[in-house]
Amino acid sequence: MSSSINRRDWLKKSVLATAGISAASAFIQRAEASPIARQELYMSLSPEFQLERDYAHFAPAVQIRARLGANENPWGPSEKTKKALTDSLSESNRYAFKVRGDLMKVIAEKEGVPESHILLAAGSSELLTASMIAYGAKGKIICADPCYISGNEERIPMEKVPLTKDFQYDLSAIAGRLNGSQSLVYITNPNNPTGAILPIAELNAFIDKVSDKTPVLVDEAYIDYTKSPKAECAIEAVKAGKNVLILRTMSKLYAFAGLRVGYAIAKPEILKVIQPYTSGGFSVSVPSFVAAATAIKDVDFQKLTLEKTAESKQYLYDFLKKMDYSYIPSATNFVLFPIKMKGADLLAKLSAEGVMVRKWEFDHQHWCRVSIGTLDEMKIFTEAFTKVVS
Ligand SMILES: Cc1ncc(COP(=O)(O)O)c(C=O)c1O
Incomplete structure (x- = not known):
């Protein structure tokens, strides 16, 4: 089954290459005309589906206790x-x-x-x-x-x-x-x-x-x-x-x-x-x-969110420093930091603890991206992280 799909993919790619069209260009042409392909593109660009893709292999048996994977605002709506x-x-x-x-x-x-x-x-x-x-x-x-x-x-x-x-x-x-x-x-x-x-x-x-x-x-x-x-x-x-x-x-x-x-x-x-x-x-x-x-x-709520985000972000920065992890200083409501294991392994271990984050791989390095949540959520993350890396 998988070898026939591979062969089909290979054939499709060779036909497209001969015609001078990349698979991605062909996909965009389909999306121009077809709502189904457009929906596929939308889903692949949407944070919720990106999260689902990262977690597809290890549906957590436990309840999610800290949802820190889609950069949502935990304090709202106001x-x-x-x-x-x-x-x-x-x-x-x-x-x-x-x-x-x-x-x-x-x-x-x-x-x-x-x-x-x-x-x-x-x-x-x-x-x-x-x-x-x-x-x-x-x-x-x-x-x-x-x-x-x-x-x-x-x-x-x-x-x-x-x-x-x-x-x-x-x-x-x-x-x-x-x-x-x-x-x-x-x-x-x-x-x-x-x-x-x-x-x-x-x-x-x-x-x-x-x-x-x-x-x-x-x-x-x-x-x-x-x-x-x-x-x-x-x-x-x-x-x-x-x-x-x-x-x-x-x-x-x-x-x-x-x-x-x-x-x-x-x-x-x-x-x-x-x-x-x-x-x-x-x-x-x-x-x-x-x-x-x-x-x-509603500027009061915006101000509150910014203050609470700054407080939780500082808590995360302090934790990472204490654990001897570096991080990229963030102007946003999430923080990316290099990890010392494979991203997929970290996600599997954290999801067993009820913590959702996202993984990346670039610059020959595995990375974890944590959304800024409430202080309680950040504590759940830091406790789970400490447990799974030690
Ligand atoms: C950079 C960036 N652009 C666009 C979006 C899509 O946001 P939405 O469709 O919720 O407005 C996101 C969501 O996380 C994002 O991070």
């Missing part, structure tokens, strides 16, 4: 958001046109751009999927290795550029590789899985240099956790009319992972490229729209 959700239930018999418009206004005001520069969606995975299809059909997506999409080379035609020795983006190497065969530069900033942030001056200089010829997508899923999100994001490049597409999610700081709200910010010409592969925000429910508008204004 009380104000929950009230907005329940209050809006009585409006849920109506279609969402008005509340969708209300949220557009709130986002446009927050970002300081016209509403024509905003595209809503059910989470940023929908927008990312659409961007990969729209641009992947025209050429290669150039990205860092590792970054949020780098594990998806079977489905996305991509060119990967290693991070520097300090685990930072190598923007000059990326710029040096651009030769017309790439249709998009994809940048996760701050990066996932490393948590490192790219200084905005460097990113802006890079955008100035390359974006006339190759558009730049900046996936800012974690920008809200940085010291100064307004100053550190790429919004000024959008306002200056550059070919820049920013993706934002409400899944993290606003605790909307299950409510599903995300948006793109770009000039209308760019939004038009990806819009055909999205629902245009019409797949989001009335309660989610209403709650999102409330959550954006």
